[in-house]
Amino acid sequence: MREPNGESCSGQHARVHVARLCYPRRVGSEAERLAADYIVQQFRDSGLLVRRQPFPLARGRGEWFNRAVLTACAALALVGAWAFPVVPMISLLAWASVAMLVNLPWRGIGCFQGGSSRGPLWSENILATQGKNPAAKARVIFMAHYDTKSQLLPTGIRVALVTVVWFCAWLLVLLALVWLVGYWPWWMPAPPNPWNLCVVMVLCLAGLIANFTGNQSPGALDNGSGVAVLLELARLWQSPWPYDWEWMHQLEVAFVATSAEETDLEGARYFLAQYAHWWKEKPTLLVNLESVGAGPALYLSGEQNTLLWVEAMCRELGIRPRRLHVMGASMDHQPFAAQGLRCVSILGDVVRRCFYLHTPRDDLRLVETDALERAIRLAWYLARRWVESQVEGCLALSYRSLRLVPTYGGIAS
Numbered sequence: 270m271r272e273p274n275g276e277s278c279s280g281q282h283a284r285v286h287v288a289r290l291c292y293p294r295r296v297g298s299e300a301e302r303l304a305a306d307y308i309v310q311q312f313r314d315s316g317l318l319v320r321r322q323p324f325p326l327a328r329g330r331g332e333w334f335n336r337a338v339l340t341a342c343a344a345l346a347l348v349g350a351w352a353f354p355v356v357p358m359i360s361l362l363a364w365a366s367v368a369m370l371v372n373l374p375w376r377g378i379g380c381f382q383g384g385s386s387r388g389p390l391w392s393e394n395i396l397a398t399q400g401k402n403p404a405a406k407a408r409v410i411f412m413a414h415y416d417t418k419s420q421l422l423p424t425g426i427r428v429a430l431v432t433v434v435w436f437c438a439w440l441l442v443l444l445a446l447v448w449l450v451g452y453w454p455w456w457m458p459a460p461p462n463p464w465n466l467c468v469v470m471v472l473c474l475a476g477l478i479a480n481f482t483g484n485q486s487p488g489a490l491d492n493g494s495g496v497a498v499l500l501e502l503a504r505l506w507q508s509p510w511p512y513d514w515e516w517m518h519q520l521e522v523a524f525v526a527t528s529a530e531e532t533d534l535e536g537a538r539y540f541l542a543q544y545a546h547w548w549k550e551k552p553t554l555l556v557n558l559e560s561v562g563a564g565p566a567l568y569l570s571g572e573q574n575t576l577l578w579v580e581a582m583c584r585e586l587g588i589r590p591r592r593l594h595v596m597g598a599s600m601d602h603q604p605f606a607a608q609g610l611r612c613v614s615i616l617g618d619v620v621r622r623c624f625y626l627h628t629p630r631d632d633l634r635l636v637e638t639d640a641l642e643r644a645i646r647l648a649w650y651l652a653r654r655w656v657e658s659q660v661e662g663c664l665a666l667s668y669r670s671l672r673l674v675p676t677y678g679g680i681a682s
Contacts, residue, residue: 279501279505279641279642279645279646280638280639280640280641280642280645281638282501282504283494283497283498283500283501283562283638283641283642283645284497284562284636284638284641285497286311286493286496286497286500286501287489287493287494287496287497287562287633287636287641288633289307290304290307290415290488290489290493290496290497291487291488291489291493291632291633292487292488293417293419293484293485293486293487293488294415294416294417294488295416295417295418295482295483295484295531296326296392296416296418296528296529296531296532296535297326297390297391297392298484300484301392301415301416301528304415304416304496305321305393305395305415305526305528308395308415308496308500308526309321309395311500311503311504312395312397312500312503312524314504315397315500315503315504315506315507316507317397317398317399317503317507317524318397318398318399318400319395319396319397320395320396320397320398321393321394321395322393322394322395322396322539322540322543323391323392323393324381324391324392324393324394324529324535324536324539325390325391326390326391326392326529326532326535327532327533327535331532331533331535332482332532334374335373335374335533336478338370338373338374339371339374339474339477339478340474340478341370342366342367342370342371342434342470342474343470343471343474343475343478345363345364345366345367345370346363346364346367346438346467346470346471346474347467347471348360348363349361349363349364349367349441349445349463349467350463350464350467353445353448353460353461353463354460357445357448357449358445358449360441360445360463361442361445361446361449364438364439364441364442364445365438365442367434367438367470368435368438368439368442371431371434371435371438371474371596372431372435372596372597374533375431375596375597375598375599376599376603376607377533377534377537377538377599377600377603377604378603378604378607379533379538379604380538380542381535381538381539381541381542392416392528392529392535392536393528394525394526394527394528394536394539394540395525395526396523396524396525396540397503397523397524397525398521398522398523398524399506399507399521399522401521402518402520402521404518404519405519405520405521405551406519406520406551406552406656406659406660407519407520407521407551407552407553407554407655407656407659407660408520408521408522408523408547408550408551408552408553408554409520409521409522409523409553409554409555409556409651409652409655409656410522410523410524410525410547410553410554410555410556411499411502411503411522411523411524411525411556411558411648411652412499412525412526412527412537412540412555412556412557412558412601412602413492413495413496413498413499413525413526413527413557413558413559414492414495414496414526414527414528414529414530414531414536414537414559414601415492415493415496415526415527415528416488416528416529416530416531416532416536417484417486417487417488417491417492417531417631418482418483418484418486418531418532418627419482419483419484419485419486419627419628419629420480420481420482420483420627420628421479421480421481421483422476422477422480422627423623423624423625423626423627423628424491424597424598424619424623424624424626424627425623425624425626426476426624427477427480427597427598427627428595428596428597428598428623429597430473430474430476430477430597431473431477431596431597432595432596432597433469433470433473434470434473434474434477435596437466437467437469437470438470440466441463441466441467444461444463445463448460448461477597482531485628485629486626486627486628486629486631487629487631487632487633488631489562489631489632489633489634489635489636490560490562490563490617490619490622490625490626490631490635490636491559491560491619491626491627491631492530492558492559492560493562493636494558494560494561494562494563494617494636494640494641494644495557495558495559495560495561495562496526496558497562497641498558498561498562498641498644498645498648499524499526499558501641501645502524502645502648502649503524505645505649506522516653516656516657516660519656519660520652520655520656521551522652525540527540527601530599530600530601533599534599534600534601534603534604536601537601537602537603537604537605538604541604541605541608545608545610548610548611552611552655552659553610553611554575554611554612554613554651554652554655555602555605555610555611555612555613556612556613556615556648556651556652557571557600557601557602557612557613557614557615558614558615558644558648559600559601559614559615559616559619560616560617560619560622560626561615561616561617561640561641561643561644562617562635562636562637562640562641562644563617563618563619563622563635563636563637563640564617564618564619564621564622564637564640565618565640566591566617566618566620566621567583567588567589567590567591567615567616567617567618567643567644567647568590568591568592568593568615568616568617568618568619568620569583569590569591569592569593569613569614569615569616570592570593570594570600570602570613570614570616571602571606571612571613571614572602572605572606572609572610572611572612572613574611575611575612575613576592576613579613579651582647582650582651582654583647585650585654586646586647586650588643588647593614593616593619593620600614600616601614602614613651615644615647615648617640617644618640622635
């Protein structure tokens with residue numbers, strides 16, 4: 270991005286925000302409230318209308334539910350191993366259930382439930398807008414979560430454990446299926462022994478169950494970098510520019526800092542429960558900024574049609590993104606994608622940084638100015654091309670409608 274004086278400094282401005290937010294901000298803590306105050310002040314300094322939207326937290330119910338799911342997976346794996354010599358069909362069903370359930374804690378697609386309104390733990394989303402724009406043809410929502418957490422296992426190890434369980438479970442399903450239909454190779458031991466793979470699954474699940482949450486991660490990359498880009502986009506949007514960009518007047522933009530992403534996406538699901546009608550009012554695109562501040566690689570995840578469109582926009586900018594398909598990790602776009610709403614998450618090189626995430630090592634040293642600059646440029650370009658595509662669509666529709674109007678003597682009736 271270029272400032273009015275022609276200097277490219279958006280990435281530097283964003284890195285200053287990361288430095289100011291680089292401290293543990295576990296959901297519901299005093300530090301998280303301090304981060305919320307900082308974000309509110311920055312939005313107000315940019316001249317935006319700010320609304321703080323508190324919601325009750327589930328108070329750990331989600332985390333214990335997730336542990337119950339993982340415990341059930343371990344039990345099903347053992348039941349399958351015990352039942353295999355007697356009733357292989359039970360084993361097949363048990364292992365298939367493990368494969369489908371093991372990623373359930375990170376799918377994040379349910380409706381917002383929240384905690385008791387009388388409970389002591391609350392968090393809040395922060396919504397900043399320019400106010401209503403009746404002339405707007407389209408809407409873009411920029412989103413980033415500002416809470417953090419630490420865990421005993423870094424994100425990379427957690428993802429690896431979930432993937433191993435999923436792979437072993439489907440391998441055992443295939444083993445049971447081959448045994449059931451009678452195509453087991455004659456040169457292999459009979460009956461096959463599933464215990465080795467089951468023990469591997471149970472050990473991995475035990476590690477996931479013991480992966481308790483703490484408040485030791487500064488969260489510079491996850492997700493101070495995303496919030497920093499969000500704040501810089503808000504500043505740039507309100508800055509005086511030497512050119513009158515007509516497309517900006519045809520776009521309604523919202524900046525949303527969500528909390529409780531690290532607790533089953535509660536903030537994003539609360540926002541969806543409040544604003545799902547936005548997608549019905551006018552063409553709306555959600556751009557979620559997640560750990561954008563590191564590495565040369567750029568990853569995308571989101572709703573399928575939106576991914577295809579964003580990939581085309583990246584090619585226009587000369588960016589070659591990759592799609593991120595992982596288990597054991599969740600992002601704020603997921604509740605929206607589950608309902609078929611237009612949404613995408615932009616990520617930095619989280620694959621090579623995965624062993625830093627959710628640890629005390631997620632500090633300012635991970636954050637790169639060039640990566641922040643790239644995320645700002647891409648998010649800005651997506652907003653522009655989104656409204657342009659909607660305006661072009663409206664013009665094309667109007668043109669087709671005019672061609673269908675009957676004419677008399679060359680004059681439309």
